[in-house]
Amino acid sequence: MSHLDLLTFARGSALNWALVLFAAGVVLRLFEILGLGRRPDLAKPRPDSPGSGWRTIVMRSVPKADTLKRDAVTYVSGYTFHIGLLVSIFFFAPHIEFFRSQSGFGWPGLPSALVDALAVIAMVALGVSLAHRITSPVKRMLSDISDYVAWAMTLLPLLTGYLAYHHLLLEYTMMLALHLFSIELLLVLLPFTKLFHAFSLFISRWYNGDISARKGVAS
Amino acid sequence: MSATLEKGINAFKEVIDAPIASFFSSCVRCGMCAEACLFYTETGEAKYTPIHKLEPLRRVWQQEYTLLGGLGKLLGLTRPVTDAELAEWEPLVYDSCTLCGRCSMICPVGNDITYMIRKMREGMAASGHAPQDMVAATTRAITIGSPMGVKWPAVQAQIKHVQADTGIEVPVEREGADYLVLMSSMEIINFPEYLSALSRIFKQAGISWTLAQDAFEATNSGIQIGASDLAGEIVGRIVVAAERLKVKCVISPECGHAYTALRWEGPNLMGRPFGFEVKHILEVLDELHKAGKLKTKGKDQRPLTYHDPCQIARRGGVVEQPRRLLSEVAADFREMSDAGVMNWCCGGGGGVSANSRADSLRLQAFKVKKSQIEATGVQTLITACANCRIVLEEGLEHNHMKVEVIGLTELLAEYLVEDNSTPVPSPAGGRGLG
Numbered sequence: 001m002s003h004l005d006l007l008t009f010a011r012g013s014a015l016n017w018a019l020v021l022f023a024a025g026v027v028l029r030l031f032e033i034l035g036l037g038r039r040p041d042l043a044k045p046r047p048d049s050p051g052s053g054w055r056t057i058v059m060r061s062v063p064k065a066d067t068l069k070r071d072a073v074t075y076v077s078g079y080t081f082h083i084g085l086l087v088s089i090f091f092f093a094p095h096i097e098f099f100r101s102q103s104g105f106g107w108p109g110l111p112s113a114l115v116d117a118l119a120v121i122a123m124v125a126l127g128v129s130l131a132h133r134i135t136s137p138v139k140r141m142l143s144d145i146s147d148y149v150a151w152a153m154t155l156l157p158l159l160t161g162y163l164a165y166h167h168l169l170l171e172y173t174m175m176l177a178l179h180l181f182s183i184e185l186l187l188v189l190l191p192f193t194k195l196f197h198a199f200s201l202f203i204s205r206w207y208n209g210d211i212s213a214r215k216g217v218a219s
Numbered sequence: 220m221s222a223t224l225e226k227g228i229n230a231f232k233e234v235i236d237a238p239i240a241s242f243f244s245s246c247v248r249c250g251m252c253a254e255a256c257l258f259y260t261e262t263g264e265a266k267y268t269p270i271h272k273l274e275p276l277r278r279v280w281q282q283e284y285t286l287l288g289g290l291g292k293l294l295g296l297t298r299p300v301t302d303a304e305l306a307e308w309e310p311l312v313y314d315s316c317t318l319c320g321r322c323s324m325i326c327p328v329g330n331d332i333t334y335m336i337r338k339m340r341e342g343m344a345a346s347g348h349a350p351q352d353m354v355a356a357t358t359r360a361i362t363i364g365s366p367m368g369v370k371w372p373a374v375q376a377q378i379k380h381v382q383a384d385t386g387i388e389v390p391v392e393r394e395g396a397d398y399l400v401l402m403s404s405m406e407i408i409n410f411p412e413y414l415s416a417l418s419r420i421f422k423q424a425g426i427s428w429t430l431a432q433d434a435f436e437a438t439n440s441g442i443q444i445g446a447s448d449l450a451g452e453i454v455g456r457i458v459v460a461a462e463r464l465k466v467k468c469v470i471s472p473e474c475g476h477a478y479t480a481l482r483w484e485g486p487n488l489m490g491r492p493f494g495f496e497v498k499h500i501l502e503v504l505d506e507l508h509k510a511g512k513l514k515t516k517g518k519d520q521r522p523l524t525y526h527d528p529c530q531i532a533r534r535g536g537v538v539e540q541p542r543r544l545l546s547e548v549a550a551d552f553r554e555m556s557d558a559g560v561m562n563w564c565c566g567g568g569g570g571v572s573a574n575s576r577a578d579s580l581r582l583q584a585f586k587v588k589k590s591q592i593e594a595t596g597v598q599t600l601i602t603a604c605a606n607c608r609i610v611l612e613e614g615l616e617h618n619h620m621k622v623e624v625i626g627l628t629e630l631l632a633e634y635l636v637e638d639n640s641t642p643v644p645s646p647a648g649g650r651g652l653g
Contacts, residue, residue: 032285033240042486044493046536060329066557067325070254078249078327137265138250147248192287197328200244205329207238212323212331215483216536217560219324219331 003173010180018184025191026199033203041214051218056209057202059218077128084122088115088158116165123158126151150193156182224302227346231279231300234338242335243280245328246270252332255325257563257584258315269322269332272311275300276339302346309348312339314577318443318476318569319529324561333534340445349444350574357440360453365436366573367404374402374435377411387418392464393429398503399466399495400428401437401457401481403474405605413473413605416632420504423637424512428470434460437472439480442488443570451488454480461495468496470503473626475530475568475604482535499531500628501603505540508547515634518550522597525552525627526588526611527562528604541603541627548634553595563587567610585614592622603627 001009063075089095093109100106109115130151133139160179163169170178190196197204212219253259253268265271281288282297291297320333343349356366363370378389390396398421406413421428434457441450461469471478480488482497498506507513525545531537538559545552557563566584571577588611592600600615600622602608608624615622 028286029244033244034237036235036237036240036284038236038238039487042490042492043483044486044496049536056329060327063327064325064561066561067251067254070260071251074249074251136250138253138259138268139248141265142248142250142268142271194247197245197247200241201328203241204238204245204331207241208323208326208329208331211238211334215534217533217538219560 003171003177007173007177007180010177010184014184015180018187022187022190025188026196029191029196030199033200038207043214045214046216049213049216049218051209051213051216053206053208053210053213056212056219057205060205060208073128073132077125077132081122081125081129084118084120084125085154085158088119088122088161091115092161112165116162119158119162123155123162126155126158146193149189150195153182153186153189153193154195157186223345223347224305227305227342227348228279228300230342230345231276231339232283234341235276235280235284238331239276239335239338240280240284242328242330242332243273243277245330247328249327252322252326252330255322256316257319257321257566257587258580261584261586262580266311267315269316269336270330272308272316273332273335273339275304275308276335276342279342305343305346305348309343309350310576312336312343312348313350313353313570314574314580315571316569317529317564317566317571318534319564320533321529321561321564324533337442337445340443341447342445344445350570350576352574352576353440353444353570356570356573357444357446357449360436360438360440361449364433364456365404365407366438366440367408369404369407369436371432371435374407374430377407377414378430380411381415381418385415385418387422389414389418390427390429392432393427394464396427396429396464397467398426398428399434399457399461399464399469400430400472401470401477402435402472403438403477403605404436405438405474405609406472407435409609410605410626410629412629412632413626416626416629417500419632419635419637420507420513420628423514423635424507426507426512429464429466431457431460431464437474437477437481439477440570440573442480442484443476443573447488450480450484454485454488457481458485458489458493461493466495468498468503471497471499473500473603473605473608473628475528475535475606478535478537479530499535499537499603501531501537501540501544504628504631505543508544513631514636515547515631516636517634518548519599519630519634520550521599522551522553522595523549523599523601524555524592524595524597525558526555526565526600526602526607527559528602528607529562529564529568531603532562533560537603541601544627544631545601548631549601553597555591555595557591563591565607565610566614567606572606572610581610582614582617585610585617588614589618589620592620598622600624601627601630 091110092115096106096109160182164175164179252270256269258267282292316336318333323331323333359368360366439453441453471481478499486492566581611624
């Protein structure tokens with residue numbers, strides 16, 4: 001199989017299967033969560049609450065001053081990584097072209113040099129996160145193998161994308177195929193790892209906000 | 220599998236709902252919750268990280284309610300939760316968590332960790348892994364009627380003292396009164412000034428109220444230990460009395476968890492909404508103040524600060540009321556850092572103060588409160604929870620700090636404008652204790 005054949009496979013049936021498994025995984029996991037339901041709250045909620053589930057979905061992204069001071073590394077590396085990752089995925093011109101070719105929808109991109117810099121910053125932030133996970137007694141205690149697998153699965157698409165864009169290490173077609181495979185691996189495993197927080201955090205924040213809001217507190 | 224472990228695991232399975240499944244699914248193991256927990260910040264021990272306290276419950280969720288976890292269980296690839304493990308987790312779930320809710324405000328993905336600990340305690344209690352002292356307190360609450368063993372004659376004695384001191388009749392079993400007043404054991408035994416203050420304030424406001432002989436105790440160790448059936452039985456006594464006396468509102472006293480038990484958990488424990496309102500005493504006092512029925516004169520000149528009890532502020536939504544009331548009687552009120560919904564716990568909530576095994580850890584965790592108080596430079600600390608009050612007093616004494624702790628109701632009564640011509644309402648059917 002030539003590099004081009006590999007790329008064709010990565011762009012074709014491999015991607016289709018990955019997307020199908022990703023969609024099925026997400027639906028299954030959402031069903032596993034929401035299917036459990038919750039009992040209706042019979043306590044009369046406060047009518048004039050400053051909080052709500054929707055408010056917490058948005059506001060929980062704003063760190064509290066005290067905890068920001070206590071653990072700036074987690075906040076700063078977390079923010080930096082997420083911004084870099086999201087910009088790389090959704091505002092890199094070739095990605096937008098790819099989305100347009102698949103779905104017919106597109107949007108304006110950001111300058112490639114900027115996206116490139118943000119991707120590097122995201123990878124650095126991931127490195128800092130890993131170092132912090134290994135050195136912080138709390139994080140190390142909480143971590144198991146799945147945390148390190150999730151970390152590697154997240155790094156690989158960024159790294160292969162960067163290497164492909166800069167024509168480094170391997171022949172471009174081959175690196176692009178590896179880039180696609182790494183994304184497909186991420187798509188297939190995302191619903192079954194902690195990376196599913198990309199979906200479930202909206203549910204968690206909503207519940208958290210709703211539970212507090214009923215009592216008159218904006219969480 | 221022993222019978223008790225089986226009961227515990229079944230209770231775990233029963234409490235796991237969509238919020239818990241979403242919380243466990245969302246956790247990225249960032250450890251931020253540790254930074255919100257006074258047991259971690261004051262000891263530096265990683266094991267006190269809030270989400271870690273839930274590990275056995277998380278595994279039961281994973282094994283029972285996820286496809287992959289279920290497959291793993293089937294193939295023998297997962298580790299079942301054992302009795303020994305629950306025994307190891309007991310101090311984490313009870314001694315080092317006051318259910319204060321601070322971690323739930325911090326978690327970046329929005330996990331309400333406190334909600335989960337409260338639910339996890341159901342399985343811990345069912346499996347026989349609740350602290351001995353808390354089991355004993357709950358047993359006393361069920362058999363005697365109060366976790367501290369207080370019986371009605373002790374309340375009667377206090378009523379007599381209050382009546383002698385104030386010359387005001389304390390109404391008992393008065394059908395048709397607007398308010399049913401509850402107390403905590405701590406107030407009955409240690410802080411009789413609460414009932415005295417309340418009698419005077421209510422006389423001045425001209426509102427009708429009553430005590431009930433069979434439902435004077437507001438505390439509920441059932442919700443602290445995690446035994447919903449017992450918690451329901453304890454709440455049920457108050458509901459029966461409130462309905463029998465046809466009151467419009469039940470007043471939860473200066474006690475944090477009693478408010479949570481009655482106001483937020485109560486209807487769910489009983490399986491039906493209440494036909495009466497439940498208010499914390501601070502809410503009632505604030506309403507009376509707004510209506511011009513609570514008149515005060517003069518202001519306390521001492522610099523003072525206010526400790527927000529977690530279950531009243533963060534988990535109860537009563538934040539502005541104490542501040543409005545304090546502004547009437549305090550000339551030099553100073554807020555602590557992180558005051559309001561982000562306040563630090565006294566360290567004794569959620570049953571921790573009732574658990575003697577946790578005493579030294581609790582005093583260690585008190586360091587954060589100590590530094591908060593010291594930063595304000597006050598020697599007078601106001602609060603609105605008798606349990607916080609006793610825990611604060613112990614912590615202050617332990618640290619040789621000369622700070623006086625006063626209940627807010629009591630402080631208000633000190634500055635009350637008393638008009639002796641105000642008649643005490645006396646609906647038909649009532650009787651006083653004299």
